[in-house]
Structure formats: C-alpha cells, structure tokens
Amino acid sequence: NAGVTQTPKFQVLKTGQSMTLQCAQDMNHEYMSWYRQDPGMGLRLIHYSVGAGITDQGEVPNGYNVSRSTTEDFPLRLLSAAPSQTSVYFCASSRGTRAPNTEAFFGQGTRLTVV
Amino acid sequence: AQSVTQLGSHVSVSEGALVLLRCNYSSSVPPYLFWYVQYPNQGLQLLLKYTTGATLVKGINGFEAEFKKSETSFHLTKPSAHMSDAAEYFCAVWGGRFGAGTRLTVKP
Numbered sequence: 001n002a003g004v005t006q007t008p009k010f011q012v013l014k015t016g017q018s019m020t021l022q023c024a025q026d027m028n029h030e031y032m033s034w035y036r037q038d039p040g041m042g043l044r045l046i047h048y049s050v051g052a053g054i055t056d057q058g059e060v061p062n063g064y065n066v067s068r069s070t071t072e073d074f075p076l077r078l079l080s081a082a083p084s085q086t087s088v089y090f091c092a093s094s095r096g097t098r099a100p101n102t103e104a105f106f107g108q109g110t111r112l113t114v115v
Numbered sequence: 116a117q118s119v120t121q122l123g124s125h126v127s128v129s130e131g132a133l134v135l136l137r138c139n140y141s142s143s144v145p146p147y148l149f150w151y152v153q154y155p156n157q158g159l160q161l162l163l164k165y166t167t168g169a170t171l172v173k174g175i176n177g178f179e180a181e182f183k184k185s186e187t188s189f190h191l192t193k194p195s196a197h198m199s200d201a202a203e204y205f206c207a208v209w210g211g212r213f214g215a216g217t218r219l220t221v222k223p
Binding site: 033090 | 161216
C-alpha cells in the first residue's frame with residue numbers, strides 16, 4: 001500500500017518558470033490538500049479538495065493552481081515561480097469532513113528552490 | 116484567533132527526562148485533535164488523536180496526551196525521552212489546521 005506519493009522529491013526552478021508537483025493516493029480518500037512548510041510557520045494550507053471536481057482555496061493560494069479530475073490525483077501547479085515560493089511542499093489525504101475523527105496521511109514532501 | 120497554538124518553538128530535554136509539549140486550541144473548533152511527528156526530511160505521521168471518549172489518549176512510541184476541555188489544551192507528554200524522539204511535533208485540529216510546530220531536541 002503506497003499511501004500518498006509525491007513527485008519530484010527535489011526541484012530547482014528559475015524565477016518565472018512553471019511546474020507541476022504531482023500527488024497521488026491509493027486509499028480512496030475524498031479529501032486531499034496541499035501545504036507548504038516554512039521555518040517557524042508550521043504548515044500552511046494552500047488548496048484543498050473535498051472530492052473529484054471540487055477544489056477550494058486555503059490560507060495561502062496565490063501563485064498556485066490545482067485541479068482534481070480523479071479521486072486519486074491532486075496536482076499543484078506553480079504558474080510563474082517566485083523566490084518566495086521556495087519551501088517544502090506536502091500533499092495530504094484523509095477520509096474527509098464526513099469522518100472528522102480520522103487523521104491525514106502525508107507524502108514525503110517536495111523540496112522546491114526558486115532561484 | 117489562531118485555531119491551534121503551540122507554546123515553545125523549541126524544547127530541549129535530557130535523555131530520560133520528561134517531555135512536555137504544549138498545545139492549546141480554539142474553543143470554536145470541533146474537538147477533534149491530533150499530534151503528528153515529523154522526522155528529518157520526512158513527511159508527517161500520526162502520533163495520536165482525540166475524538167471522543169477517554170480524555171487520556173495513548174499513542175505510539177510511549178507518547179500520550181490529555182484532552183482538557185476546560186483549559187482548551189491537548190498537551191503531549193512522554194515520561195522518559197529517548198534520543199530517537201528528536202523531531203518536530205505538530206498539534207492539529209479538525210479541518211487540517213496545524214500549529215507552528217515544536218522542535219524537540221534530546222541531549223545525551
């Protein structure tokens with residue numbers, strides 16, 4: 001059982017470039033989310049999805065797009081990378097708001113550097 | 116107001132000493148509470164959770180936490196720290212809201 005798989009693990013981008021961070025889960029979870037982790041700031045929610053075809057903004061959505069065409073996949077797109085987007089990105093999934101007592105499962109993270 | 120507040124961004128203890136990591140949550144959020152641990156260069160994994168029932172919750176690796184509604188707290192404890200406990204710990208509430216994290220250092 002793979003759980004939550006994120007690719008790539010590391011990425012270096014030049015300012016202005018675009019890229020997509022991939023996230024896939026094999027647990028048939030309804031809820032998927034993207035976080036960024038910066039020193040001293042914990043995890044901040046970027047975007048989330050409560051099911052296929054439904055996405056919404058989190059705390060820090062600017063500069064990022066998401067889509068959810070299938071239950072399994074939830075890619076995060078950086079439209080025009082900026083140095084402020086240098087961070088570690090985590091994808092997570094859970095059974096969703098109909099099961100609030102269940103925990104989130106996290107991917108291993110993507111360390112992104114924008115130069 | 117913050118949904119989750121972790122007091123102390125960095126806690127240092129000696130091996131064998133008590134570990135106490137503090138977490139307070141907003142009374143406006145549903146009381147589904149979680150502690151996660153993050154080892155270096157890894158993702159987060161669940162330590163323990165409180166949903167309903169017994170207010171003292173036991174987790175993996177000897178950790179436990181007590182839900183205190185009157186104090187809106189969910190502090191994490193371990194009686195005796197081990198070197199392998201060195202990691203970052205996050206308190207979270209329902210809805211995917213996380214505290215800022217507490218880095219635990221264990222001194223030999």
